[in-house]
Each structure stands twice: as C-alpha cells, then as structure tokens.
Amino acid sequence: MTSESRQLGDLATQLVTESRRSSATDTLFKYNDPLVRMIIREQRGLEELVNASLRDTEEIDPSQVSPSAIIHQTAIARNKRCLLAYHHHRISFLKDLFWAKGGALSHILSNEEIRANLSPHEVDFLRSYNSLVVEFRSDFTDELDITASVSQPPKDIHALVRVVRDCGVIQTELGTIDFQKGQRFMVRKADVEHLITQGYLEEIQS
Secondary structure, eight states, X not given: OOTTTOOTTHHHHHHHHHHHHHHHHTOOOOOOHHHHHHHHXXXXXXXXXXXXXXXXXXXXXXXXXOHHHHHHHHHHHHHHHHHHHHHHHHHHHHHHHHHHTTTOHHHHHTOHHHHHTOOHHHHHHHHHHHHHHHHHHTTTTXXXXXXXXXXXXXXXXXXXXXXXXXXXXXXXTTEEEEEOTTOEEEEEHXXXXXXXXXXXXXXXXX
C-alpha cells in the first residue's frame, strides 16, 4: 500500500494485528523495526501538520481549534497507544519466557531462534531485568528460590535426576556436585530446579 492510498492509522493497525497474531499463536515474532520506524516518521509528519494548523488558526481566531488539528492530534494519540501496546506485549512475553526458563538468561539468549527475533533494546531489557532479579533474590536465596515453578510445586523435597547435558560443578545442599552427562544424583530439588527447567537435568519419576 502506497503512502498516497494509505489512511491514517493503517500502519499502527498492522502493528496491533501482529501482536494479536503473536498472542494467538503464543509466538514471539521478529521485532518489526521497519514498521515501527515508519509509524514514528508518520508521527513526526502529523506533529508538523498539527503545528501548522495551530499557527494558521491563531492568525485568524486564537480561540478556535482547527478541525484538521483535532483529527491529526487524534491520530497521533492512537499511534502512540498502538506503539505502547505492541512493545508492552513483547516485554510481557519476554518476562513470561524468562520465568518459564527458570530465570536462565544465558539459556534464552543462546537460543538462536529467540535471539534473532529480539531487538537490541529487548536484549538490553532482559539483561537489566535479570540483574534486578539476581539482586532481589540474593538476600534470601538459601530459604527460597523465586525462579522455581509455583504452578507445579514439588511433591518431595528431594528428587532423583539424570544428567542430560554436562553442566559443570554446582553448589548444592549436599556440597559441590560435578554433573556429567549420563550420571544420576539424588539432590534437593530446589538446588537444581533451574537446571531441570533449562534441560540440563531430567527428573526421574519413581
């Protein structure tokens, strides 16, 4: 669709439609930087039109507001709401993903498919969010693991796990354990919940 035939708000509508598709499929699509930039350029053009209308009206009757200025200002406000809704949806998706992965930022960012769909600002957000979570949990990490699942609480304190992928030496309640692929360990589940979520360990159901 050309700029001549496109109506005000069409670009923003495309952005909202993309967010709806993302919610419906539970998929984070690639950040639509070209479309976001086009909307921002449209915003600047609309602001110029509003300012021009206000200047023209002031010369004739300062007490009146031009109908065109009202229309363009309404379009500006709608574009802003759509931009905010789009980015709010993506940030909420990333937060949910962060907790679903047990707060394992490296696991998320090492996933090439996920990383390719993120903007640089979203990567920065995840890193800052992770830093806040780490700082918050540091005061009570021995008593509570806030990254553990609350929808599926453990039935037992301890769990038998099998190492699916080497994950190195981990500090647990029983001391340091070198988790090497193929080995089995009986450990406190809270100590390895994040490793199970990340796919390094597999819980063996009795």
